[in-house]
Amino acid sequence: MKRLLIIEDEKELALSLESHFFNLEIETKISLNGEDGIKQYNEFKPDLVLLDINLPLKNGWEVCEYIRSKSETPIIMMTARDSELDEIHGLEIGADDYIIKPFSINVLSTKVKKILKLNSQTIYSYKNLIYTYRDEILKIDNERVSLSVREKDLLEYFIKNKNKPLSRSNIL
Known part of the structure; x- marks a missing residue:
């Protein structure tokens, strides 16, 4: 959400x-x-x-x-x-x-x-990785990967900012 x-x-x-x-x-x-x-x-x-x-x-x-x-x-x-x-x-x-x-x-x-982006796609995929935003589920090679809240936040941050240079301070 x-x-x-x-x-x-x-x-x-x-x-x-x-x-x-x-x-x-x-x-x-x-x-x-x-x-x-x-x-x-x-x-x-x-x-x-x-x-x-x-x-x-x-x-x-x-x-x-x-x-x-x-x-x-x-x-x-x-x-x-x-x-x-x-x-x-x-x-x-x-x-x-x-x-x-x-x-x-x-x-x-x-x-x-x-x-x-509420009306856009709710799934991000890259090679063998699939992330479903709505359910907060990450699958790699079709196997579910358990994520902590921090890991989920970081993954979403990296996806949202793909192809952008990110400073260490922004990531932290």
């Missing part, structure tokens, strides 16, 4: 998004401020972050820069700040996409599904 972290100080919006993505079988966590967002990011290890800019304690710019310094986890900034300069700044510091409030839940949902 894919994991989504929503860092949004408007509680009603955050709960609405959580409910919507729960129905798409995406595990979600909510943080209502930037400091908790960073803490949840480190503990929850999401596959995608929805990030507001105007947050208490640490703003979205700071949270985005922190996440980007640690990983390549996709980030969609969602904000009422609609200036072109804000959007450019968000993308320059590492956001993968930017959506302006109020937004269509269907548009956001499509962006999330695209980034998480």
Whole structure:
């Protein structure tokens, strides 16, 4: 199951998004401020972050820069700040996409599904290796291989970043 972290100080919006993505079988966590967002990011290890800019304690710019310094986890900034300069700044510091409030839940949902590749193939195969994302099953030469949680996370990270040079710090 894919994991989504929503860092949004408007509680009603955050709960609405959580409910919507729960129905798409995406595990979600909510943080209502930037400091908790960073803490949840480190503990929850999401596959995608929805990030507001105007947050208490640490703003979205700071949270985005922190996440980007640690990983390549996709980030969609969602904000009422609609200036072109804000959007450019968000993308320059590492956001993968930017959506302006109020937004269509269907548009956001499509962006999330695209980034998480929920509508694409759920099986990765290479030579004699087959990995099924949904069931988290690895088979080599058609024999099932038991994986720890860390091994599964690493395998998925390597598959997601195939053909990309990876630094030791990003892998760690």
